[in-house]
Amino acid sequence: MRYSGLLNKTKFQVLVILVLFIQLLGNQQIFFITNVKGAATDPKLTIDTPITGDFSKVTNVTISGTVENMPPETPITLYDGTEEKGTTNDVIDNIWTISIPLAEGIHTITAGFDVDGVQIISNPIELTIDSTLPNITFINPSNGDYLNSRSIEGTTEPSAAVKICMDCTEDSEGKVIGTWVSVNADSMGKWVYQDSKLTEGSHTVYANATDLAGNNGNINKATFILDTLRPQVLPDIFPKQDMTQVSLNPTIRVKISDATALNDNQDVISKSINLSHDGINVDGTINYNNLTNEITFTPLNPLSPSTKYNVLISPLGIIDSAENSAFPRFWSFTTVGTAPGEHQNPHGSYTNNVNTCGNCHNTHASKDPELISPKMETAPEQIVQKENLASDNYCMACHDGTVAPLPENRLTAHTHNAAVKIDGKPSGSSCASCHNPHLDWSEKNPNMAQDHITYKHLPSDPVDPNKPTEEISSKEQLCESCHENDSAERIANPAVEYRVFKYSKSSTAIGIYEDYELCLRCHNGDFKQKYEKIADIASHYNNLTEEIKKQYEDINGQSSFSNREITVEEKDFSGHIIKAQDGSPLVGYLPCAECHDTHGSNNIKQLKESLGHESVQSFNAVDTDSKIIKVLIGSTEREFKILTDSKGREFCMACHNGTTAIYGVTGQKYDSTRIQHSDNPDKACSYCHGRGETEVERAFSAAHAPKQGIVPEP
Incomplete structure (x- = not known):
């Protein structure tokens, strides 16, 4: 360094002078002045406070530092970039201090002094002057908005400390009273406050920010309504799930439940209901009644007869004021077959036409023990049937999509081919295992599912060992086995209860055993012992039954079972016991159809x-x-x-x-x-x-x- 060479030259001159001085004094005693600290090292100048990256909310800033080996009375000067800002000659114990004015913004500060024309410069520091109070704003929600999550978002100065006071109060002087919670803004100034326990409804949030310079901003507040609940499609839909014999000019109706109003923009509502068959959408008009919260879909043209239609309630078309989209809902229905009067009804109507039986049975010509008409022994070529289920051929002769609808997925690789009668005996028909071909259509049993009757026998006095006690079902023992001559009169007794084996799905299933009894009638321990390949599924559903439901509602009130929370014991019994959140009544086992x-x-x-x-x-x-x-x-x-x-x-x-x-x-x-x-x-x-x-x-x-x-x- 230039200054280092100068210093060495000076040292040599001092040494020469000392030698000459000693020679002149001879043996006289010499006293050295030793208070020149560090005389053998280079000068050094540092800024100690503030440090680089510091903020200051005052514009008159005190800068201090230290020096080493600086000649006495040498002035120290501070610079803001290249601009001279202040000077001092006061250095006490090698420490110096200078106060300088600085404008708002970022400054690069250095200190320096001059020795024999050589400039000694300190380390630079970067200092930000910020005397402006930080603003704090709400991004979501804005004041008066709906909020569909428990996260509140806003902005302020980068890296500021943010405090949140939720649902606090203001005293008469406007002071906010409550508990403040701290969050931090990121390097872009964005901050997020989350409260998992925030309840649905109206709230007021207060927010305040303190920036890196220590400026404490004004408190901002926003009032909002928390609504995280998605719109629900109520179970009361039309046509009902799996309903048959639906008119060719139906109106699809659904009712929506939600805490707030729906977005009734027609472009949005028009996406709410989709009707299709075989992947082809049906054109129609969609209307929304904001007084009843009912949405309707009316096809522009008549539907096709004997056709299965699928209904989709789409989240894209049902959006509430908080921008929550509805839960999707799917179901299907089947339209009526040929026009009434053109063909006889092969199911039921026996009192109107005694020849109805002849549609399926041939009294004199059939070799089948069920007297199935031999003319129906061969199924249509496109229908694949098992050889030992020839009786199903008659069903499929009509249920081929012409006179009656073709059962869904009937032509797939794996079909349901169980053949068991209502009393558990082997049968020649898989269709009749689940459906009773002798029933007439009804709205309560549109698919003509197998049915039975139950009766609670009272104990006889004296006791008759041949008479059953407690409740007995015709699925276990036919009434005619004991009441051969008066069964019709007995069945008409009001104490005899008529029941359909349920096969409940999303719109109807509560989740109890009886909801799936059409399946569990065969898939149980008794049938497992009798038939190969039958699995015992019933034992995994037997902790939630209709009797348990009745006992619960006797204590807690009507419909309380569907509103209850799942217990720990129920969860331990099965992880597939759930409480529906989409408006379905399910609060139990997942339906088989899922x-x-x-x-x-x-x-x-x-x-x-x-x-x-x-x-x-x-x-x-x-x-x-x-x-x-x-x-x-x-x-x-x-x-x-x-x-x-x-x-x-x-x-x-x-x-x-x-x-x-x-x-x-x-x-x-x-x-x-x-x-x-x-x-x-x-x-x-x-x-x-x-x-x-x-x-x-x-x-x-x-x-x-x-x-x-x-x-x-x-």
Whole structure:
């Protein structure tokens, strides 16, 4: 350095002078002045306070620092960039201080002094002067808005400290009284406050910001209405789910329940109802009545007869004032067949036409024990039927989409081919296993599902061992077995209750055992003992029954069962007991139809090819995706087909992915990092979430009533 060379030259001159001085004094004693600190080092100048990056809310700023080896009485000057801002000669114990005025903004400050024309410069510091009070604004919600989440967002100065006071009060002097919560703005000034316990309804939020310079801004406030509840489609829809014989000129009607008004913009409402068949949309007009919250869809042209139509209530067309979109809803109905009077009704109407029986039965010519007419033994070529279910051919002769609708998915690879009579005996008809062909159509039983009657026998006095006691059902014992001559009179007794085996779905299912009794009538422990390939599903549904529902409502009031919360005991019994959030009455077991297609599917086990209501997932399972498990039942070894471990996991995770929702309830996401999962990555879900002695039992348990995970002992 230039100054370093100068210093060395000076040292040499001083040394020469000292030698000459010693020679002149001879042996006289010499006293050295030793208070020149650091005489052998270079001068050094630093700024100690403030430090670089500091903020100041005052414009007159005091800068201080230290020096080393600076010649006495040397002035120190502060610079803002290249502009000289202040000077001092006061250096006490090597510490200096200078106060300078600075304008708003960012400044680069340095200090310097001059020694023999050499400029000694300090380290630079960057200092921001900010005397302006920070503003705080609300992005969401604005004052008077609806809010559909529990997150409040706003902006202020970058990196400012924000305080929030929720639902606080103001005293007579305008001072806010309440508890303040701190959040921080990011480098762009955006801040977010979240309160998971914030209740639905009206609220007032206060916000205040303190910037990095320490300026405390004015308090801002916003009043808003929290509405996170999505609009719901009420169960009272028309046409009803799976309704048949629907007019060719129907009006689709749904009623919406929501805390706020719907967006009645016609462009939005026009997307609310979609009617289709075979993937073809039906043109129609959509209207919304904001007084009744009813939306209607009227087709522009008559519908086709004997046709199944699908209804979709779309979230895109039902949006409330808080911008919550409705839960989707799906159902189907079937239109009436040929015009009345053109063909006789083959189901029922026996009192009007005694020849109706002859539509199916031939008294003298049939060799079939059921007297099925031999002319109907061959089905139409396009209908695929099992050889041992020839009686179904008559059903399909009409239910081919011409005179009567073709059952959905009837032509798929895997169809429902069970053949069991109402009393549990083998039958020649799979159709009659679920449907009673002798019933006439009714609105309460539009699909003519199998029915039965029940009667509670009182104990006889004296006791008759041949007379049953307690409630007895015709599904277990026909009334004619005892009341052969007076059964009609007995059945007319008001104490005899007529019941239909239910097959309830989203619009009607509460979630109790009886809602799915049409399926569970066969899929139970008794039938498992009698028939091969029948699984006991009923035992996984027997903790929620109609009797339990009645007992609950006797204590808590009518309809209280559907409004209750799921108990811990119920959750422990089955993870598939849920409380619907989409307006459906479900507060129990998932309906069978959520996982299985009724009449048939291209998937094995008649599993559905699309799963979920929102974020719908595709699922495919062919025969190679199954494995055969041999199980000893009594003294008989039987074979059961279940999904492979990998396909079983895929099926479960179609819903358990954190995004797919059913009845408004999102499936809990599978956590691959969970130690039980990471230790058993190739195991079926039933390995931990099923119960039973065999792999088959655990598979059925996990599918229908999954339990909390327990890793089996090796």
